[in-house]
Amino acid sequence: MKFIHLTDTHVIGGGRRLFGADPSRRLALAVESINRDHADADFTVVTGDLTHWGDADAYAAFTRAIAGLKTPLVLMVGNHDDTPSFAAVFPAIPRDENGFVQSARQTEAGLCLFLDTRVDGTHAGGYCPARLDWLQRQLAGSEGPVLLFMHHPPFDVGIRAMDDIRMQDAEAFHAVIAPHTHRIRHLFFGHVHRAIFGNWRGLSFSCMRGLNHQVALDLSSDVIQGDLAQPAYGVVLADADRVVVHMHEFASRAPTFPLMAPEGDLSEDYSTAMRHEGFIDL
Template sequence: MKLLQITDIHLTTPGQTIGGRDPNANFDAALTHALTNHPDAEALFITGDLSDWGDAEDYARLRSRLKTIPIPVHLCIGNHDDRPTMLAEFPELADENGFVQQLVPLSTGHAITLDTWGPETHAGHFCEARAEWLDRQLADVDGPIWLFMHHNPVPLGIEPIDQIMQLDAARLAHTIRPHAAKIRHIFHGHCHLPLSGSFCGIPLSAPRGTNHASWPDFGAVNELSAADLTESYAVMLSHGEDVIVHMIEYGYTGKVRREGTPAYASWDRLTMIR
């Protein structure tokens, strides 16, 4: 099974930029690259910050763009989004409590998209109602289960980012720990950094994002740091019990060198391109 993850697209009013980059153009470029190079992907998951300011026009343009995509697309909500405005455009994404959460059948198990949004904050939240909903989904379906969410549930060791991580990580952990054997992988965004690790013993990962990038400044105290790094998305491949996640830096415009075949006999100190 192959899945695509795009995160932190930050759609804006056409013509506006973030960090000198056009998020609308970068989102289109990510879709074009992903769908051209991975037409066999089963589904695309966009893990939040769909709009930069939660504007209704951004969600309307997003819905229009998604109609052109030939594979299913599933959305998470991020801290830059606005839940009422988003659900006004995408009412089908609401669960019975009005949260942006869904259970998605896949050819290999199920995906679950989680709502970690909270009003007037950039930090992540996961209340008891959301936890009860997740517990029911995890109990009712067989594995493997793939979790998609916006906020990182594990601290990065970078103070400004950790201030706005998933603050209810303990409740989330309490909810998923009894079902951890079913959960194959956790995908998140939010940090604009390529990340890998684990939560409750479950592997997790995040790509950089499709527009502006963060910089891992471990000495930072109050301010977030940014850098002009290449835009990216992620490709997940599942083979039985095994999983690999690639970060695809589609914004790279430099040369790709052909260094030779992987056959050992062809490696020659004099002729190899190094």
């Protein structure tokens, strides 16, 4: 199975820019890239923060930017989203019996569970008893591999300002998934706007960059520092034996070239190409 992991698109309405970048344009470029190179993906999931302010104009802009996507689409909410506004624009998106934007999808690589970690009035995440009950029932009623998707990570990633607004109910969450960690293959999340890979209590995880702006690697600041590093999405390959996550900088203008060069030194040719593309000669 192949699927695409997008996150933190932060679209705003009115054709405006956010931190100097155009989130709608970046999302449209991602859609073009997915359609061109990965139209065979089983689905594309956006793990929250579809918009920056959660207003109707922003969701309308998001809808226009992603309308041409050729793969099935799974949408989730994050701390910058507004659930009523989201539901008004996407009434067909599955929600649980309590109105949370979470659902299950059975695939050839296992059961995909899409969790709602949004909490009203805060940028931190949470997972209340009602959502924990839903998750427990999904896990108890299933067999085989499981892939988990959420917006907020349930653990510190080492960036102090982001750790302050991670998912706050980590112990209760872990108590529910602990009996099933032997079959939970991977945890996918967003929120941190960085490519991060690792392991939490035996569970492998990955986080993708956002599409508009990124979080700088500043481990000690109490203020979230941002930058405009290249946007990226994840290309995930999953089967019975593996989960492989590739980060694709789809807007990069870096030239490609064969690494197995023919006889002779072609370094000058490559250097010329790099200078042509505006890269600094290191």
